[in-house]
Amino acid sequence: MGKNDKYTGRCGETLDLSTLDRDERELVAELVRFADAHPDARTAEYWNFYPKRVGKFYEARGLSRSETTRTLVWQIAQDINGRLMVAAGLAKDSKDYREELDAIIREKYGSRRRFCELTGISEDRLSHVLAKRKHLSIQALSDALAKIGYTIQITQLPDISPPSQTS
């Protein structure tokens, strides 16, 4: 989990716990302990535990369920669940765009040099990017992809609204 004031997410991101009060931090610690004691995602024990536990905690504080799902603790609880599912082979983290770029280069161009000639990205810069030491800006990535007939796509999850009440 990392230091007391930090939580390290499944994908390496750092979440600041300093905004949480003592009881919330203890709840996070409790979630981590439960996951450690029930690490097999196939049993669904953690999945069945965290919504009720986090929901009860924030219900006592007057939060709605919707508000509860927007808390940092809920985010961490889900990250823990994701970690368990990936470990059990029941889920897979999405590819970093750099892995997709690497796959395109290998499958379509055969060499990084050819890709760089077409896109204008220097080989040195590309090497750093594919080694995940650096990122391309969205603009640079977009411009490069456009030169080879690709584009970046943002996809939204569907939003479900409850049906409107009829008399």
Next chain:
Amino acid sequence: MVQDPLLECSFLIPIRRDSNLSDGEEHEPDMWDWLSTELFDRLCGATAAPGTYQGFYEDPDTHERVTDESYKYIVAVPASRLVELRQLLSAACVVFQQKCIYLSIAGRVEFVEPP
């Protein structure tokens, strides 16, 4: 007289995307997070059955036998809110890249399709 009885509903979410619609790979954890959040927020929760469920069916388009492995969820829903559950599962077809999702409502089975 019981008004708006609670009905036991269960549904199956395959752990992999449909291989004809998509790539047949495991879902990202974000997809499961979305489902958990929706179940918690809109339907006050659900229970995940332990283990996964192996199954097979005939693909309606290719007529090939397809095997899958699914998580099973159980939720008690008032009869008046079944439409919300169907809406959720219809959206889940898109999120989880499925042609349809198996839904059992008090023992009667439906196959919910995408919107």
